[in-house]
Amino acid sequence: MKISALLAFLVGAVASNTVLAQAGADSVRQIEKYRDALMDGNPADLWEARGEELWKRVRGPRAVSLEHCDLGKGPGVVKGAYAELPRYFADVDKVMDLETRLVYCMTVLQGLPRGEVLRRTFGDGSNRSDFESLAAFITAESKGVKMAVGMNHPKEKEAFKLGEKIFFHRGGPHDFSCATCHSESGKRIRLQDLPNLTDEKDAQRAYTTWPAYRVSQGELRSMQWRLYDCFRQQRFPELTFASDTSVALTMFLARNANGGVFNAPAIKR
Amino acid sequence: MKIMSISNKSLDVLLAVGLLTSCVAFVSDSEYRAQAMKLMGADFKARGQAGLDRLNQDEANAACSRTPADGPLSKSASAAIEKANFARLKYPADGKLLGDWREGERIAQSGVGKQFNDDPSRPAGANCYACHQLAPKELSFGTIGPSLLGFGKLRGTSRAIQEYTFGKLYNPQAYTACSNMPRFGHNGILTEAQIKDLVALLLDPESPVNK
Amino acid sequence: MADPMRIRATMQGDKVLVRVLMSHEMETGQRKDSAGNIVPAHFIQSVTAVHSGKTVLTAEWGPAVSKNPFLQFQFAGGKSGETVQIIWTDNKGDKRTDEAKISS
Numbered sequence: 334m335k336i337s338a339l340l341a342f343l344v345g346a347v348a349s350n351t352v353l354a355q356a357g358a359d360s361v362r363q364i365e366k367y368r369d370a371l372m373d374g375n376p377a378d379l380w381e382a383r384g385e386e387l388w389k390r391v392r393g394p395r396a397v398s399l400e401h402c403d404l405g406k407g408p409g410v411v412k413g414a415y416a417e418l419p420r421y422f423a424d425v426d427k428v429m430d431l432e433t434r435l436v437y438c439m440t441v442l443q444g445l446p447r448g449e450v451l452r453r454t455f456g457d458g459s460n461r462s463d464f465e466s467l468a469a470f471i472t473a474e475s476k477g478v479k480m481a482v483g484m485n486h487p488k489e490k491e492a493f494k495l496g497e498k499i500f501f502h503r504g505g506p507h508d509f510s511c512a513t514c515h516s517e518s519g520k521r522i523r524l525q526d527l528p529n530l531t532d533e534k535d536a537q538r539a540y541t542t543w544p545a546y547r548v549s550q551g552e553l554r555s556m557q558w559r560l561y562d563c564f565r566q567q568r569f570p571e572l573t574f575a576s577d578t579s580v581a582l583t584m585f586l587a588r589n590a591n592g593g594v595f596n597a598p599a600i601k602r
Numbered sequence: 603m604k605i606m607s608i609s610n611k612s613l614d615v616l617l618a619v620g621l622l623t624s625c626v627a628f629v630s631d632s633e634y635r636a637q638a639m640k641l642m643g644a645d646f647k648a649r650g651q652a653g654l655d656r657l658n659q660d661e662a663n664a665a666c667s668r669t670p671a672d673g674p675l676s677k678s679a680s681a682a683i684e685k686a687n688f689a690r691l692k693y694p695a696d697g698k699l700l701g702d703w704r705e706g707e708r709i710a711q712s713g714v715g716k717q718f719n720d721d722p723s724r725p726a727g728a729n730c731y732a733c734h735q736l737a738p739k740e741l742s743f744g745t746i747g748p749s750l751l752g753f754g755k756l757r758g759t760s761r762a763i764q765e766y767t768f769g770k771l772y773n774p775q776a777y778t779a780c781s782n783m784p785r786f787g788h789n790g791i792l793t794e795a796q797i798k799d800l801v802a803l804l805l806d807p808e809s810p811v812n813k
Numbered sequence: 814m815a816d817p818m819r820i821r822a823t824m825q826g827d828k829v830l831v832r833v834l835m836s837h838e839m840e841t842g843q844r845k846d847s848a849g850n851i852v853p854a855h856f857i858q859s860v861t862a863v864h865s866g867k868t869v870l871t872a873e874w875g876p877a878v879s880k881n882p883f884l885q886f887q888f889a890g891g892k893s894g895e896t897v898q899i900i901w902t903d904n905k906g907d908k909r910t911d912e913a914k915i916s917s
Contacts, residue, residue, distance in 0.1 A: 360741055360742075373832075373883070373885070374832060374834060374883030374885065376834055376836075376880075376881035376883065378819045378834050379816060379819060379834055379836045379881060382816075382817065382819055383816060458838065459838055491629070494629070494634045495634060495637060495638045495641060497634075497669055498634050498635050498637075498638035498667075498669070499638050499641070499642060501667045501668060501669050502638065502639075502642070502657075502659075502667050503659065503663040503666050503667045504656055504657050504658065504659055504663055505652075505656040505657075505716075506656065506716045506784070506789045506790065506791055507716065507784040507789070507791065508662070508663055508666075508784055508785060508789070509784070510667060513746075513782050514746065517746075519745070520744070520745050520746050521744050521745050521746075522732045522733065522744040522746065523731065523732055523742045523743065523744050524741075524742050524744075525744075527746075531670060546881075548879070551838075551879075551880035551881055564646075565717050565718060565719065566717065568652065568656065568716045568717055569646060569652065569656055569657070570646040570647055570648050570649055570652040570653065570654055570656055570657070570718060571646060571647045571648075571649040571652070571718055572645065572646055573645045573646065573647060576641075576644075576645035577641050577644070577645055578641045578642050578644075578645035578646070579645070581638070581641065
């Protein structure tokens, strides 16, 4: 064992010409191994269970459950719904992503006050967010389904085009845009691989693995959170939850991932 | 817009109707850009040190916010950006460009600063390792920018190289339009003293970068 | 009150494979909050698995176990349709008991 490991090391060292590069490649491999080990027993299950209970719970002044909520495939249909979001909803004449639609259903269908609904959009320690729980449950019902986001309605096309502009918008003290980190293939920040979100395969791999349980945070994080925290690191002001900007950007990312098989909630470092 | 120049009123209406129906199918690029800007203005909230003015763009950022369909910036536009940024380079009044490489290494490691949750009273880091390889003992480095291992060893420490290195850190777009690298001095991310320390990290023969 | 555990128990040959996800903060007592105050230790100390009145597993845990822990183990003598019960107790005296049916 020891000899073969040493040989592998030597071969690697010769092939890459420097011991340093070998050490770097080894770190990457170790991270891959860590990721594999995490796959079993994904704590996202805990959020899924809570989300399912929330989906079925009768709530609000109008005393209805979210099972009457139409995510685009008819009231109460959850199976495969996320793989077609964001989409145009005729009842509001707008394009909505999952969270935007959930806010709509909670306020209009269940009659809950908007302020109460939006009180905790992201979980924080032992305080869980209903949105992250619902996102875990609803997205899990699209596991194995191919992403199929439509662009037939003019407003869907508009959202995509606006999302593209936002993706490439440079600003802030660091001159960063989403594209600064996500428009070239094979790049990383520190040891973190960066998906090229303008490349079909990379975009599919990235989009289909959100939401994800983040081991480093002990939280389940949704696409809405991913965008929020990317903008924080981009040194932008704070992105409003379920805003039109978030929907447009999600539309751009989701559409670029079309054809990819959805595989979340995933688990990430 | 061209409708306004046509005098025949009934023709105006006809054309307007025609345009309205086709409007849905075709919106110009600049209109999308303006609309996206409007959306962002409404959908971001000022928090901490991050005000809404951060969404605004100077000429370079406006020109460099390009989609793949836009294609790369023209040679003349790139040259104009480089010229404008070069003209605004500000070198230290004391003429000294080399600081302390040890301090430089700390600044290169630190990624704090300018985020809405950062304490603005604390100095910002440069986070060089996020994108570049520098000292060989640091294995956790990114690859968005080129490796800077041996930067000074390869180039020496002549006055010209010191000036270039300071200038590149102060404002990379003085040399490369639309560079991904932040304009650390130009945009007030780092102080002059911090940039000197980074110049030393890159050029000082004693710096681990050149060992 | 902590969220329910997720327990899956399935027959694997003549043994029962049990997989448990527990919802718990698992604070080590070493961490400081943003104000610099120590976050008090809060972690699961003991885990017990019971099958038809018999304890099939006991474990003593400490602050080194991750947040939202995952536990997997096997035991002999169980049959499809029977019940496995998991009980945890933490250092603050909180306790949670959940159970699952063994599936084939």
